[in-house]
Amino acid sequence: MDKKEEKKMEAYIYGGIFALSNKLQLLGDKFDSNISTKQWFLIAIIASFKYEAPTISMTAERMGTSRQNVKKMASILERRGFLVIVKDKEDGRIQRLELTKYCTDYFEQRMESEEKYIENLFADFDEEMLLGVFKGIKQLEKNIMVLEKQNEEES
Template sequence: MDRSETEAEIFGSLFVLGQHLTRHTEAALVPFGVTSRQWLLLAVLTRAFPGQRPTLSQTAAVFGTSRQNVKKIAGQVAARGLVELLPDPSDGRTVRLAVTDKVSAVFDTTEAVAQQRAFLGAVFADLTDCEVATLFGLVSRCIDTLQRTDATGEVPA
């Protein structure tokens, strides 16, 4: 296979991987009462913005989706008491997201942490430590490239 054929195969495979990850993640999240997209929003807020109250737009940029989609998902998790949608003190038109203490109460218990580790361990069980590190680096670089593309408004050529 030449590079363009390999790239096409990888690209398609990433979508297939995403489908499998979503299906397995949905099943693993049933005990927590959230969907995979809701969990991802919580993960973005707690990992990318620890102790902060990012705007919907800032959150959307990291999440990789539209501001409107983040607002919809945030409304769903707000109904469960996991986040608050707050007006920005200096610009009332801007909405900020704040994670509530309920997130820790749900996801940081000893049992929940053990379940999460077991799930992730199963996903990456067939990879060596070196392969996991390599995969992390490669995925991070692809995400960085796409985020730069989003920032410039250019469509990848």
């Protein structure tokens, strides 16, 4: 592949990520009218912390968004019973996000349909294709971290 074709492919991938992100969000929002894709992602991020309830800041960092955005979504989810915002036991200024039993039960009930959704999303992906996409996304994450660090140093 020549350099010109490579640049075209990179531009397509870059734009495609945005288009796919929008389509995935719309599709996910239709999947369950009770919870948006972004709210689901926030809950998934909180659940990924295994040893203690994460702080709002820890969650925002892992989610790739602002602390204020997480706080706003968490407040909505708290009112709907999916999580509670609690003060840290050692430092009352720190707020942690804890998923409720209601949340756990809710997602257990939809687990089968979630698995089917993911299965359909990745239909016709063979192992090689899946591994290629996985490796590509991991490399993009690394490159983005380098660019973020460069931007911080320049600021």
